[in-house]
Amino acid sequence: MEIAISIITVLMIIGALYAIHARDLLSAVIACGIVGYGLVICFLLLKAPDLAIVQIVVETITLIIMVAVVLDSSREEKFSKPDGQGYISIITSILLIVVLFYFFKLSVETLDAFGSGSLRMAAPYIEGATDKTGSANLVTGVVFDFRGYDTMGEATVLVTAVLGVLTILRIKGKK
Secondary structure, eight states, rough: HHHHHHHHHHHHHHHHHHHHOBBBBHHHHHEEEEHHHHHHHHHHTTTHHHHHHHHHHHHHHHHHHHHHHHSSSSBBBOOOOOOHHHHHHHHHHHHHHHHHHHHHHHHHHHHHOOOOOOOOTTTTHHHHHOOOOOOOHHHHHHIIITTTTHHHHHHHHHHOOOOHHHHHHHHHHHO
């Protein structure tokens, strides 16, 4: 799992670097989408489907808006960087990636082994959850009773994103 997440993270970083250096703005927007959808895959691998759902909805809506804006404007970047600046930024980016992966490796070594999580925080939820929530399904009981405000916040983000897109598309349609 750690290898898969590391590979996806590298692809996300490559997508972000391409988005920075792309001259075609539509290609840059699509590269930004690679970063967002890579994060969705990471959330799914880390067993966080609620975050993945929110991320995929917001990422899709954001991509639709950004593609619509790019298609309505000029697709080419008007200002280009001097030739020497590109190499310096690429070298700096590679150095930053190496440093970040070093700290990532240090932080991963301090975690519990995969699959053997500590129940320090989860034990109160698991013990007696059926009696506390009245739900036969532990996941449903935790999501709707113990984490009700969190779930309501995620639903609010989804509704707000959809309303924002509908508002923008409606304004564009009236013109």
